[in-house]
Amino acid sequence: MKSYKFKVNANGYTVNIKSHEDNVINLEVNGTCYDVVLEKDVKKTKTPTLVRAASKQPAVPLKVNPTSAKTKIVAPIPGVILSLNVKVGDTIKENDLLLVLEAMKMENNIVAEKSGVVTSIAVAVGQQVLQDALMIELE
Numbered sequence: 001m002k003s004y005k006f007k008v009n010a011n012g013y014t015v016n017i018k019s020h021e022d023n024v025i026n027l028e029v030n031g032t033c034y035d036v037v038l039e040k041d042v043k044k045t046k047t048p049t050l051v052r053a054a055s056k057q058p059a060v061p062l063k064v065n066p067t068s069a070k071t072k073i074v075a076p077i078p079g080v081i082l083s084l085n086v087k088v089g090d091t092i093k094e095n096d097l098l099l100v101l102e103a104m105k106m107e108n109n110i111v112a113e114k115s116g117v118v119t120s121i122a123v124a125v126g127q128q129v130l131q132d133a134l135m136i137e138l139e
Helices: none
Strands: 002-008 011-021 024-029 032-037 071-074 079-084 097-103 106-111 116-121 134-138
Touching: 097 134
Parallel strands: none
Antiparallel strands: 002 011, 011 024, 024 032, 071 134, 079 097, 097 106, 116 134
């Protein structure tokens, strides 16, 4: 089963555990067999297994409330504004390109989540934005 090496007072011992039933252990020390009776049962430790419960609701993409008057376009990740494709007063449709945000050397196209009119632009080309920073408002 298991083998251990011990050193006691400069003497080396090789202990091989042959069997373990209840509180009796059969072991061999340097070739000699012994039966050892333990006073108490040895409890086997169990490593806990973490299990994540399944989600009760499937993940759905976040949708803008269609009944709200204003829609805020915020930065999904920190980055730098490379280009603005709209200006205040422009009428846009759903999925129109609003701006390009560079993050981690990648260009991310930010598109309109719903149709509307651009009421304000809070960023400029070359500006750095943090995650969740307001960039554009639609009405």
